[in-house]
Amino acid sequence: MSIVLAIETSCDETAVSIVSQENGSLCVHSNAISSQVQLHAPYGGVVPNLAAREHTKNMNLVLEEALSKANVNPDNLDLLAVTNAPGLIPALLVGTATAKTLSWLWDKPLIGIHHIEGHIYANFVSPLDTKRNKTTPQFPLLALVVSGGHTQLVYMKKHFHYEIIGQTQDDAVGEAFDKVARILGLRYPGGPEIAKKAHLYRGKRKDFSHETLSEEIILPRPMINSNNFHFSFSGLKTAVLYAVQTYRKEHTLEETESLPDSFVEMMSWQFEEASIDVLTTKALRALHQYQPKSVVLAGGVSANLHLQKTLRKKIDKLSPQTIFFLPPLGLSLDNAAMIGACALLRWEKMSTKEKVQAKNTWKSLETYANLSLTEISR
Ligand code: KG4
Numbered sequence: 540m541s542i543v544l545a546i547e548t549s550c551d552e553t554a555v556s557i558v559s560q561e562n563g564s565l566c567v568h569s570n571a572i573s574s575q576v577q578l579h580a581p582y583g584g585v586v587p588n589l590a591a592r593e594h595t596k597n598m599n600l601v602l603e604e605a606l607s608k609a610n611v612n613p614d615n616l617d618l619l620a621v622t623n624a625p626g627l628i629p630a631l632l633v634g635t636a637t638a639k640t641l642s643w644l645w646d647k648p649l650i651g652i653h654h655i656e657g658h659i660y661a662n663f664v665s666p667l668d669t670k671r672n673k674t675t676p677q678f679p680l681l682a683l684v685v686s687g688g689h690t691q692l693v694y695m696k697k698h699f700h701y702e703i704i705g706q707t708q709d710d711a712v713g714e715a716f717d718k719v720a721r722i723l724g725l726r727y728p729g730g731p732e733i734a735k736k737a738h739l740y741r742g743k744r745k746d747f748s749h750e751t752l753s754e755e756i757i758l759p760r761p762m763i764n765s766n767n768f769h770f771s772f773s774g775l776k777t778a779v780l781y782a783v784q785t786y787r788k789e790h791t792l793e794e795t796e797s798l799p800d801s802f803v804e805m806m807s808w809q810f811e812e813a814s815i816d817v818l819t820t821k822a823l824r825a826l827h828q829y830q831p832k833s834v835v836l837a838g839g840v841s842a843n844l845h846l847q848k849t850l851r852k853k854i855d856k857l858s859p860q861t862i863f864f865l866p867p868l869g870l871s872l873d874n875a876a877m878i879g880a881c882a883l884l885r886w887e888k889m890s891t892k893e894k895v896q897a898k899n900t901w902k903s904l905e906t907y908a909n910l911s912l913t914e915i916s917r
């Protein structure tokens with residue numbers, strides 16, 4: 540059995556987790572997370588220096604919680620892991636400085652993990668497999684990465700080998716959810732707020748005749764027919780902005796006045812439908828061309844139930860032999876368990892020499908604001 544202590548501070552969550560691997564299965568013993576969402580909400584997004592200050596404040600408390608919940612003594616750890624890219628540099632530095640210090644102090648090997656790689660590998664932790672319980676994703680694998688900073692289709696023919704076959708040309712889908720929420724006067728983070736409003740509208744749409752609902756606006760599906768696997772969400776966000784401006788003009792609503800719930804619900808529904816339509820259409824096209832054995836959903840937007848449902852339905856229809864995976868409950872949003880899971884699988888594949896060298900990682904590990912998965916592909 541191997542045990543890792545993993546740290547994640549790339550954005551606004553201070554997270555520490557203890558994960559073990561035994562007989563090929565990855566088990567999460569603790570998944571301590573301190574979220575700063577409330578702190579950043581008034582700013583409508585994450586303020587890097589504020590995030591770093593808060594990580595510094597909470598790090599040792601979260602570390603203590605993770606160790607005590609898992610009932611693990613540092614002596615029993617085989618290795619340490621930390622997110623070192625991509626992310627907000629001031630935030631990343633708190634996690635990497637902590638991990639480097641602990642590695643030196645406890646004389647344990649340290650592995651730096653890419654945040655998006657972590658999101659993908661969350662699917663290898665006791666996956667909620669829709670068909671065969673307790674299997675893990677099989678290669679070749681197609682990952683639909685949907686987070687606040689990334690929207691990518693990643694093809695993996697084997698472990699830790701990443702080919703980005705398509706990605707957003709402007710905003711990430713999570714970022715678009717957050718920006719649209721702001722336009723509609725909803726709280727940060729916008730994803731869950733939009734999802735709630737869209738769900739309400741979907742229910743009402745079934746129960747009432749359309750005349751009683753706010754007049755429906757059809758939003759564009761940018762790049763849905765483009766002959767590649769790329770995405771674009773900035774135009775979709777702007778289309779919402781224009782629709783809101785037109786609505787305000789027509790209903791003589793001042794900028795400072797709130798939009799009526801009925802309109803906010805309808806726009807949230809339409810935005811969710813449009814973005815999910817584009818994401819799933821492109822993913823299905825990639826599935827058709829690349830014929831992977833598994834499809835995994837990764838990143839914070841994978842918590843969106845309508846996205847999960849739509850993608851599963853489309854995969855079942857087009858390619859019933861493909862196994863679809865979602866991150867286990869609690870591992871969709873930023874967490875350190877996914878970093879630990881990824882590190883354990885990396886550790887398993889490392890040579891004895893590499894394992895010895897990992898004891899010196901604390902001397903040289905760097906942080907990177909931007910680092911593509913292709914740059915760490917092996
Ligand atoms: O992966 P994540 O926690 O952080 C990054 O790596 O960026 O993703 C955060 C993003 C935010 O943009 C948030 O609005 C979005 O995930 N999100 C959602 C939902 N829950 C979180 N988007 C849509 N529906 C949700 N239920």
Ligand code: ZN
Nearest residue numbers: 686838839873
């Ligand atoms: Zn993330």
